[in-house]
Amino acid sequence: MSGTPSRPARHLFGRGSWPEVNRIGDILRTETVGGALLLGAAVLALIWANSPWSSGYQDLIAFKAGPHALHLDLTLAQWAADGLLAIFFFVAGLELKREFVAGDLRDPRRAMLPVAAAAGGMAAPALIYTAINAGMAGGALSGWAVPTATDIAFALAVLAVISTHLPAALRTFLLTLAVVDDLLAILIIAVFYTSSLHLLPLAAALLPLGLFALLVQRRVRSWWLLLPLAAATWVLVHASGVHATVAGVLLGFMVPVIRRSGGEGPGLAEHFEHRWRPLSAGFAVPVFAFFAAGVSVAGAGGLGETLRDPVTIGIVVGLVVGKCVGVLGSTWLVQRFTRATLGDGVSWWDVLGLALLAGIGFTVSLLIGELAFGVGSEKDEHARIGILAGSLISALLAMVVLRARNRHYRQLCAAEERDTDADGIPDFWDDDTVRR
Template identity: 70%
Template sequence: MPDNRIHRNARTLFDRGSWAETARITQILRRETVGGALLLTATVLALVWANSPWSASYDALGEYTLGSDRLGLHLDLSLATWAADGLLAIFFFVVGLELKREFVAGDLRDPRRAALPIAAAIGGMVVPALVFVAFTWNAGDGAVRGWAIPTATDIAFAVAVLAVISTHLPAALRTFLLTLAVVDDLLAVTVIAVFYTEDINFGALGLALVPIGLFAVCVQRRLRAWWILLPLAFLAWALVHESGVHATVAGVLLGFTVPVLRSASAGGPDAGPGLAEHFEHRIRPLSAGFAVPVFAFFAAGVTVGGVQGLTSALQDPIAMGIVAGLVVGKAVGIFATTALLATITKATLDAALRWIDVFGIALLAGIGFTVSLLIGDLAYGLGSERDEHVKIGVITGSVVSAMLAAILLSLRNRHYRDVCAEEARDDDHDGMPDVYQRH
């Protein structure tokens, strides 16, 4: 079977990967576009309600308690907490699936291709953190605790911005953006587990390994029975929640247990897509269409207090650090790391792209929302004054990053259109663009 990749210089950044991987990334981004639209709708609704005469009912809804503390698991939680701890675990389960697929079966199983998004994600995490610390170092009273807030990228919002400006973003940059965001999410979960976990109940954490292990055994045997897997997943989540480690970590761990490659010897359902792809196809719509928008609805509702209140909140060093971290730190961190990697490896940019295109993607990665709000809750406490300033900072920084990225990418759209037309040509009508068949 011929190799369908283009044989390019191994030291070329953002060259095209395989057609199978490009098609998969394109499909994922289409779904994330819908999720981004729902996320935006939920955010606007929360902001309008929280700043309306009926704001008290919004607060009451988020504080409404649901659940039970029977069996010692303390699951009598407010709706806002259920959204942050429970629904986001679904989101991070999909993140775990996606990350494993990228490194097991995707183009990023090649260490040379994986190095760029991983390095960029690290740079896009370190620099915003340093920017935030610079703003809050002398603010006192634990202000620096929120250093990780501006380090996250919200892929759903970023893709929604791309859809709105109708850019013909080249496949290599779209893949880079998605992979960067997925690695970013993994780093964020690691930060949450390590730096935002104070008291650990090792007994509950040890018990959580039992349902996680049973879940792993079931999925390795290609078991798809929801009435077995869902109870195991919920028990694992509940025990991780009880342990003091943020419950979203359970979602990532469960995602990592799912096999990516289909069974080579089995027939029947296993002759089709691997189990990770099957789960992702089923659960991603639930994550993007329900879990994340509902979390945003409960997390984004902040009382601004008019122009004066907004101005006052943005004068808080915490809010200023978040805005600067998202807008400046993210762009500088990702772009500088990419340029540094190119210099060290003596790599050249793909002929179809320019460095200004990379900077546009770096700006777009400054849209931090879902995970940023979650870390803000963990850093300063849900409902605190600082938590309110975090929300204003995250929303402001994300909007500014989106606007700057949209302006820059729109200016480059004509060039993107020409590149996209070349990538889409299929003169032999075999369903695969010709550019992926040339040698």
């Protein structure tokens, strides 16, 4: 009597489709370059802010520009946080929608892991920060969300320094985790860090947003039509009291992913992502980092006092310990309850290295710190030092773990390259996977 054929075992971090792996590779290269620029901008800001010419840096970030009639006479630092980061979140919205509509994560079983890891990687740091700052005066608890974010550009820059041959599935997992993390972060900003809400401009924002959606659904690409509508949406969301970066995510979600003909090839979302990602990674995020990372250690009350502040401690422990525990623990729970196994050759040491990399919180963490404590306040200064310290510690620990795996994967990659056909698709990719 023949038994029922058993279903093939499901693998976490299994190989994705070959076209998707190629696309992710292009994204990672762009983000890695952006991460290097981000790191350079942050270091430049730190040096300038702690130099004898620090007053020039403070004058620059406080310089105001913009039309007063529209209440947009903002400082350069505010333009970077509210305006340039809207581009960053627009690209994040495009990427997230594409992944879940047409990417490998359209399969709920594949999407479960990065979503669970992102949620766990945000919950654990928030709980740790809250436990450390419970009962503290001065609004310390308002910074509970600061250590919850992961900076994908910074994390990929660290990977580039390591020169690791990390499997594509693990790199894709890190990218997707960070994108989901960004979406959850923007929801936190919209819900918990909106101090006042003006319904009239918020309702009015639906008009240009709706027109933008109508045009992109008709596959209109003309910048002279779309850009004014996007700008009007941003202005009205900013006027409503909701953080203006929310407009970027909403605009990204409006862009269709599938081609109108339903045929093969990149859709409008991928086209826009290809156009705007270099601007986001190469300009918007580094400029924001330059204006946000310039903290004066002496002006923050001295390094000793700063490091003893529960706000600083909560952020450092949240990023280093909380992120690692949250991502690693969530991954283990998914594996435990779905009875899945790790992909071929993947070790829990690899997952630990990625979990440590997730503790590199920078761009969105700095933004939330400003919203939680107020730009220029003492706690904001302490939060920035905590973000920088926690991110640096996480990066160093991740480098130790992943370097130990580097030689192993280098040997595997060398063997796999020998099995690559003339068509450029390695033999180890399953035929069905290639077709997808």
